[in-house]
Amino acid sequence: MTSGRAGTGSGGDDDWAARIAALENPRHAGRGRKDPITLDRIVEAALAIVAEEGFEALTMRRVAGQLRTGPASLYAHVHNKSELDDLLIGRLCAQVRLPEPDPARWRDQIRDVCAQLRDRFLSYPGISRAALAAAPRSIDTLAINEGMLAILVTGGVPAQSAAWAIDAAYLYVCAYCLEASYRREPGSGRDDRVLRADEMAARLRMLPASRFPHTVAHASELAAGGGHERFDFTLGALFRGLGATAS
Amino acid sequence: MTSGRAGTGSGGDDDWAARIAALENPRHAGRGRKDPITLDRIVEAALAIVAEEGFEALTMRRVAGQLRTGPASLYAHVHNKSELDDLLIGRLCAQVRLPEPDPARWRDQIRDVCAQLRDRFLSYPGISRAALAAAPRSIDTLAINEGMLAILVTGGVPAQSAAWAIDAAYLYVCAYCLEASYRREPGSGRDDRVLRADEMAARLRMLPASRFPHTVAHASELAAGGGHERFDFTLGALFRGLGATAS
DNA sequence: TCGTAATGACGAACGGTGTTCGTATCGCGT
């Protein structure tokens, strides 16, 4: 999450400093005019579209249509589509509840934060693609980083390991959600049906054993993993591997 | 990688069975006609475009242009753009060299396979987005799965852990490469410059310490990580955490 | 109060995308 870009926008230090200053001075809302286009309304409309139809359905025209205006109107509020994407991610990150760090339960706590983030992303199918593209340009995404860092460092994980583990977990959460979203999306130009585990295993067993011996032998394990078992397994392993260092 | 979809295409069992049968019967090339459009030429042209200009630059028109024809011509060979994307991923996976499993070095071996995949994906900026979207629909991507499974199982990792670890590693590799590609892509609608670690740390230190105490205190660790240090760290932790179970 | 500048709103148009449909040509089998 903090791997080389710090949301500088186009303005360099001045822009970044201004953004920090804006922490204390939230932008005023519309000035009493009835139903003006506001950034907040744009973001809300966009999130509704993504929730309903997936990230690929999110276009400037669709957002504008929800607001009963034309797409050009949006550009008074956002520079471009990328910026709108970033705002959406910021909004989702702001909805994650960060716990008071407890050294005795740091593993549970970090996993809970990841699970919350996962669930936020999964509620908006495909949106984690924007999360991968986004620099941590909003204060809300940096707040997630801060919260996770607090958990790990308070739990005794060395700062360097903590920093990199957060990066790793975030990337994994994004990928997990993106892949899951593609799997469930019927209109993605693909005709794949989501297979039940036994169907999936049967498919794998049809492969030639001469060339795919392990795949055929372990088809059921390869196909297993309902709910978020894979997610839990991965983060469990990651933080366990971290713990093996953090002792 | 094998988490619910098995590249069924639109034909169900017949299509899958036909694809397995095709393992022994490769499609004949063009029938002596000079420079016919072939699937191979399409894939090569597409990969060249991605290598040069990134995945976002890959359009049917661009590919067709490289082949000195119109975009409609491509549809005699691929159903749609998604299918072309999948073929590209299959091609890249086919280029990964899978080792003869050695139980004494399974950790090194699995990490090497992941690193090869990473480097393949990084050579084609942004293409791992297609890898996340793709079902493992080609035999080549399933071959990667088989190779990794062989390494882990031969190394003593229980089959279920192995299966899920492969899935996790693959997702992480894809996300890592995608995020890295976005960071390096100047034309992505963003004006971010890639920051040096010290610049990045300085930015983080500008945040208010009252709200970001850990971030400010550990800015240099958060910004650290040159080359593929983060990649190595993550996979190290993941497989170490796996090893803690696999004893 | 008035004039000007700034801001917001937004239609028309631009250059771009994936895809379909219809037409033409070629190769193969009967």
Next chain:
DNA sequence: ACGCGATACGAACACCGTTCGTCATTACGA
């Protein structure tokens, strides 16, 4: 020779993000 299937591909469709120009409103300074 004829018919059919496969390949090739232009024209057109519906859609995309964005810019530019115009208009209306608001805010500010004299």
